[in-house]
Amino acid sequence: MGFLIVVRGGGEEAVAAMEGDLLARGAAVEALTPARQPGMPESAIPASAAMLAKHGVIVLLSSDPSCPGVPVEVIQGESALDAEARSTFLRRLELAGRIPAASGELEPGEEELVRERLQKLGYL
């Protein structure tokens, strides 16, 4: 089951920031905002959002929907535009098992440093 994220304020820039972070984690994301779906009547957004969420998509909205039974998370636009606040918000969702975790993998350069230390200590 997907869910809805309402980005209150901050405009398309805030929605795009959220979308970028979610896509980077491999989540299925769709933004249903007037700018991103120009032909879609506003009245059609709740039903579309609910349908997408039912099929596991995380739906980004710029206004509060009326979608009974669909989980909704809310982030203020200023938080969505702030990398650290966005990270905290996503971390909460990650721990709740609602979005994929950030990889936490070491960058190649970092792994090389770890290998060097392991060699120095005689482990490798």
Next chain:
Amino acid sequence: MPISPHGGRLVARQVEGPEAAEQAAGLSGHPVIQLNEREACDLEMLGSGAFSPLEGFMDRAQYEGVIEDMHLPDGPVWPLPVTLSSKQDTDSLSPGCRAALRDPSGRIAGSMVVGEVFEADLEREARLCLGTADVAHPGVAYLRGLSGSYISGSITSFRNRSAEPFADRKLDPRETRVLFKARGLETVTAFQTRNPVHRAHEYIQKCAMEVTDGLLLHPLVGLTKDDDIPADVRMKCYDALLSNYFPASRVVLSVFPAAMRYAGPREAVFHALIRKNYGCTHFIVGRDHAGVGSYYGTYDAQLIFDRFTPGEIGIEPLRFEHSFFCRRCDGMATTKTCPHSPDNHIVLSGKKVREMLSLGEVPPIEFSRPEVASILIEWARNRRD
């Protein structure tokens, strides 16, 4: 594919070397929070990611979720509180302020962005987490020494690794993960101990190695009881055992810098989850794991895992019976595999072993490897002299 850390991502909240010194210097003028020995151990564990997904000392919601239900508010299993007690006036600690964390040696060992200060009922915590409020229990005695007020917040740990005890034998979770990958160990069993390894534990470890690729021998060198054998002596014993009786490419010896809680079953889960963060896929849970005295049932530490779904824990507990040498079997066995009566079994109590060592007597070879026994006899002799 390495096992995922608990909560999905390995937390990294530590800085080292010049950066650590610089950050510590930058805290001049900020409030200082004193850490006790356990909290200093916890700070290091938080910073290295061993306590992932925790990012700092717990707030009230996390604390309540953990002591009542063994879950963090966001969902992951977490069986024991990781808290920072206030030792002085907390008026200068406003939410969002940055404070220096000073360890018992006086070193600024980290920083914390303060979340909240909250009151806790420590007797309730003891009953729920330790299963007793008896002050003779070391975990209860620890709680009795606290103020009852906790300070939460996300931390950054300042490491000075070269100056840490067992610096060249201590690997962080990121390092063990890289090491297992480099050695091609896809499945690794972790073995927690705060004692020398005798034949009984060696047998269990080797049983585990028959079904997994490698072994992480992870002796605890943080805060333990006064009557535990000192960590440096134990390390010599482990080295002697591993170099003589284990295949080097499949075993990793690294110290575990955590403090004991003596919380029995809850601590067994705690230890398992932490080893998952170190990249281990299996964890040995013996009888009365992390127990003390007679506060916990023999199998409580094994049975507690049944309260969770395998997906919630993520690391597989390997439950072992007490093992021994059986004269009739002419080999190591457990009550699961040996049909003979106890009078055929060579079992020595810890007290008996200590008595023998202090008298310079070598325990039977069926109980302890001679290389290990000689180190312990030497230690006992020096202590007596």
